[in-house]
Amino acid sequence: MRLRVAFLGLALIIVGAGIALFVTLYLIKTPPAVTAATTNNSVEGLPVVNVTLTTVGAAGTGPHPNWVAYLNDNGDPSTYIHAPANSVIHMTINQQDSASGLRNEYFGLVRGTVDNSMKVNGKTMQAIDPTTAAHTFTIPDLGVSVPLLGVTSDQQGNPPQNVVEFDFKVPGPGLYRWQCFVPCGAGTLYGNGGPMQTLGYMAGELVVS
Amino acid sequence: MPPRRRTLINIIAGTWAVLAAAGDIALNSLPLPPGSATDIAGSETQVIRILAMMAWPIFVAVVAGLVFTLYVDRVAPDAREFDAQTLRGNSRVQTMWIAGSTTIVLGVAIFGTITLANDTTVPTVAQAVPNTPLEVQVIAQQWYFTYRYPSFGGFESAHLVIPSDREIEFHVTSLDVTHSFWFFAAGVKADAVPEHDNSVDMQPLKTGTYRIECSELCGIWHGSMSDDNAQIVSAGDFNTWAQQQQQLDAPIMKFLPPYSHTYVPAPGAYGS
Numbered sequence: 001m002r003l004r005v006a007f008l009g010l011a012l013i014i015v016g017a018g019i020a021l022f023v024t025l026y027l028i029k030t031p032p033a034v035t036a037a038t039t040n041n042s043v044e045g046l047p048v049v050n051v052t053l054t055t056v057g058a059a060g061t062g063p064h065p066n067w068v069a070y071l072n073d074n075g076d077p078s079t080y081i082h083a084p085a086n087s088v089i090h091m092t093i094n095q096q097d098s099a100s101g102l103r104n105e106y107f108g109l110v111r112g113t114v115d116n117s118m119k120v121n122g123k124t125m126q127a128i129d130p131t132t133a134a135h136t137f138t139i140p141d142l143g144v145s146v147p148l149l150g151v152t153s154d155q156q157g158n159p160p161q162n163v164v165e166f167d168f169k170v171p172g173p174g175l176y177r178w179q180c181f182v183p184c185g186a187g188t189l190y191g192n193g194g195p196m197q198t199l200g201y202m203a204g205e206l207v208v209s
Numbered sequence: 210m211p212p213r214r215r216t217l218i219n220i221i222a223g224t225w226a227v228l229a230a231a232g233d234i235a236l237n238s239l240p241l242p243p244g245s246a247t248d249i250a251g252s253e254t255q256v257i258r259i260l261a262m263m264a265w266p267i268f269v270a271v272v273a274g275l276v277f278t279l280y281v282d283r284v285a286p287d288a289r290e291f292d293a294q295t296l297r298g299n300s301r302v303q304t305m306w307i308a309g310s311t312t313i314v315l316g317v318a319i320f321g322t323i324t325l326a327n328d329t330t331v332p333t334v335a336q337a338v339p340n341t342p343l344e345v346q347v348i349a350q351q352w353y354f355t356y357r358y359p360s361f362g363g364f365e366s367a368h369l370v371i372p373s374d375r376e377i378e379f380h381v382t383s384l385d386v387t388h389s390f391w392f393f394a395a396g397v398k399a400d401a402v403p404e405h406d407n408s409v410d411m412q413p414l415k416t417g418t419y420r421i422e423c424s425e426l427c428g429i430w431h432g433s434m435s436d437d438n439a440q441i442v443s444a445g446d447f448n449t450w451a452q453q454q455q456q457l458d459a460p461i462m463k464f465l466p467p468y469s470h471t472y473v474p475a476p477g478a479y480g481s
Contacts, residue, residue: 103350103384103385103474104348104350104355104384104474105461105464105465105466106355106365106461106465108461108464109457109458109460109461110460111367111457116457126460127460127461127464129464130461130464138353140352140353140367140433140436143367143368145367177430177433179352179430181350181353183385189386190351190385190386192351192385192386192428196351197428197429197430203429203430
């Protein structure tokens with residue numbers, strides 16, 4: 001009888017410890033972040049930092065290899081951007097996905113960036129045809145929204161891509177969520193499920209400190 | 210009735226009267242939500258104030274009755290048996306109860322009906338100026354509200370800006386799931402339903418910066434679907450802003466769809 005009780009107690013302790021370990025590992029797990037790289041440049045007296053991301057039609061790695069994603073330099077899905085306060089982020093996005101079109105055409109407009117413009121493969125643009133958008137990089141609370149031109153089937157390169165560059169000002173410390181406004185979550189309700197609702201894929205956070 | 214009991218009733222009644230009057234005076238002067246930024250908000254605030262002033266004396270009376278009962282009809286620890294009086298066949302109490310309840314319920318019903326009837330009439334504020342309603346379309350999508358101004362060429366904005374001198378006619382719709390446009394300070398809450406046009410009129414009364422948020426659970430970023438920079442501005446400031454916005458929107462104007470009360474995005478825009 002005593003042996004049975006001891007065995008039961010030991011089993012409960014093991015199960016409890018396992019649950020505690022699972023919860024702890026879940027809570028302390030942090031996704032890969034993209035940290036802005038400092039430069040010697042300045043815009044309007046503010047220091048410029050560089051951030052580079054890549055957008056692809058399929059992440060190819062991680063728990064959802066078939067989802068559209070923003071990737072960091074290591075090729076991992078990542079939408080956590082760390083940047084210093086009161087700076088200008090020079091964003092470079094290597095856009096490698098094809099167009100699926102905007103639901104709200106207004107997001108074809110570039111706004112909130114320095115000069116309200118972007119450069120696509122070196123060409124300055126203020127808007128794109130909304131049907132040619134593959135994704136957007138939009139930070140609602142900062143008023144920043146940049147449409148990302150989709151690659152075409154006849155586009156050259158390996159892989160074919162559109163290099164989108166723009167600058168935007170970052171205010172004081174805070175957490176600013178950002179997302180894509182092209183409903184690119186294929187196969188989900190209104191295209192807004194899956195990667196559109198998952199941090200690390202088409203929704204992210206800009207951590208300013 | 211024993212003199213002691215009558216004295217106690219008088220004390221409680223007096224306390225009730227003082228607390229009820231003090232509470233109603235306070236409620237009459239407190240800045241209750243949603244405020245007076247628009248005619249609708251002012252009307253809602255007035256309704257809340259009146260109902261609160263009606264409810265407060267009743268609440269105090271219930272508490273006073275409870276205290277009275279607990280004190281007078283309490284059972285002594287050494288009492289052998291419970292012998293509280295049974296109230297039966299007291300026509301005076303029954304009449305007062307039925308008459309009071311009926312008066313309160315009918316009063317609230319009449320008051321509500323009159324308020325609703327008044328809210329459906331054209332606002333009487335600022336009638337001195339030509340008050341053609343300014344149509345503003347609210348377009349909801351996961352997870353952002355944008356706004357179109359058909360009388361200014363149909364430009365679109367990421368922030369709501371409206372003039373204080375004109376009646377506003379909101380037309381609320383959605384491009385994906387159901388949202389709810391909640392302009393709290395204006396007293397406006399309207400569901401944004403795909404392929405439906407939900408309209409609501411209001412007359413701004415106070416300039417200022419206000420918050421707008423979605424009040425319908427609409428997905429993971431529902432909690433972030435808000436804007437703290439909605440503005441009610443003077444007519445001059447609004448015209449200046451509209452001109453600036455038209456210039457900013459110029460590059461996208463040729464791509465915006467013709468203004469419509471509802472939109473049905475192309476199947477290709479559904480990501481499936």
